[in-house]
Amino acid sequence: MIELKDLKVKFDDFSLGPLSLEIKGGEFFVILGPTGAGKTILLETIAGIYEPLQGRILLEGRDVTLLPPEKRGIGIVYQDFSLFPHLKVKKNIEYGLRFMGISKLERRKKVQELAQMLGIHHLLNRYPLTLSGGEQQRVALARALAPQPKLMLLDEPLSALDPGIRQRLGNELKKLNQETGITFLMVTHDIKEAISLGDRIALIRDGKIEQMGRPEEFFHCPASSFVAEFFGMKNIFRAKFHEDRAQLEGINIALKAPCRSKEGFVVIRPDEIVVSRSPIRSSLRNELKAKVTSILDVGSYVEIRAMVNTVELCAYITQHALEDLKLKEGEEVFFSFKAISVEAIETL
Incomplete structure (x- = not known):
């Protein structure tokens, strides 16, 4: 579904890669690593915010390396939600649809469908600053899902939430991935999140992939002492x-x-x-x-x-x-x- 080929990014004094990986369609893939490992830079390079020094990004076989973010068919949700505070919830969700040539009636219908799916129908006329963290995150998800992206990028989407809400929303993310068939790529520093949500995990350190595989492989076959120590062995x-x-x-x-x-x-x-x-x-x-x-x-x-x-x-x-x-x-x-x-x- 998405393939990174020999990707390298230089950002200030930090270098990411070169790295290569392939994520299957419909997969819930997790990029795991400590703070400063390059997780967010990798995510934003895939989104089109940064241009790589070398390598290619392929989405469903199409080279999107040099395409602007809005033409990649990718949705992104940040840790701080990044909602527009001056717009009501329904306008936040609808925002990306306004640039797709969709009629007002169709936009409203889509907003209603997503609000129903994510349990935020009763919040449509509220402003973001009046919502709890969990509610804001659901709105951010709805906004990212509205244009029907091929790939959903999630940057530490649960880290700002209370433990109880974090677990519940994590379960909802997994359910969304399974029900919509959209490929999810999430970055996190939390091992429990990675294990519980990820079909596969790539552990990165200093911009390089240390190990990639199914969650259980990191425990049974750690590739390095860093992997073993990071997983608390x-x-x-x-x-x-x-x-x-x-x-x-x-x-x-x-x-x-x-x-x-x-x-x-x-x-x-x-x-x-x-x-x-x-x-x-x-x-x-x-x-x-x-x-x-x-x-x-x-x-x-x-x-x-x-x-x-x-x-x-x-x-x-x-x-x-x-x-x-x-x-x-x-x-x-x-x-x-x-x-x-x-x-x-x-x-x-």
């Missing part, structure tokens, strides 16, 4: 590799497959570590003797931290398992896990 350690073994601080860990490089990082999934009082007979290829340093009840699970030599490992266990083990800080335990629970991130 525990047990990330620098390691040296020798075939299917990893060495870290005197600890020898079995891997699921041989590594090509000599060093990199390992990520050990805390929810796949078995905690026991004594060694267990099983097919688990990794078993480490450790000393408990902390026990933290976080509600849905218990986080156990323990030292193995100079390395602190973290494991997640259930409340029931903690009661059975009767663990206390300072006691010795065994942390056991499969080789497939260890993700090796090679630095080539």
Whole structure:
């Protein structure tokens, strides 16, 4: 549906790209990254606000790289809503239609349809400044949807809203995407939003794509230590590799497959570590003797931290398992896990 080919943008002292990606028609695609990663610049380049130094932007196979924003068939919704304060809600929604050669009757009909769809019919005669954040965001969505764009760009659309409203409007965005079939491209710094809304995610840092794929792939196969850390993963350690073994601080860990490089990082999934009082007979290829340093009840699970030599490992266990083990800080335990629970991130 939309394809970026070798796109590069220079903005003041920041450089975006070169990067390439392809988004399918009807997909809800999320650009995720920390503040200053280049998310909004990428979005506004696609919209036509900035002109790239190199590369092409294709929309349904048509090269729109040099087209002005109004001729691209793209809608955009900003974090601050960007509504016209002097116009009533109905006039805000209708605004883009006035330049499309549509009759007044058809414009009114479209406004009514969108207001009904987004639950803002009762707000049509109000001014934006009298609306709540959630109401303003719905109006901004209606205005962007009115010209029937092929692509909808969303710049941090939920970040200015209260948590309860944020979740509800997020669900509505996903529903809109599914019901209209319009391709949605959203940027956010919020991992939970990206995971819950995105069919696929591209994580960017310093203007470059670190990893792209389905949400679960970032947890099961992080492409770099930055990806693992950004997604809040525990047990990330620098390691040296020798075939299917990893060495870290005197600890020898079995891997699921041989590594090509000599060093990199390992990520050990805390929810796949078995905690026991004594060694267990099983097919688990990794078993480490450790000393408990902390026990933290976080509600849905218990986080156990323990030292193995100079390395602190973290494991997640259930409340029931903690009661059975009767663990206390300072006691010795065994942390056991499969080789497939260890993700090796090679630095080539």
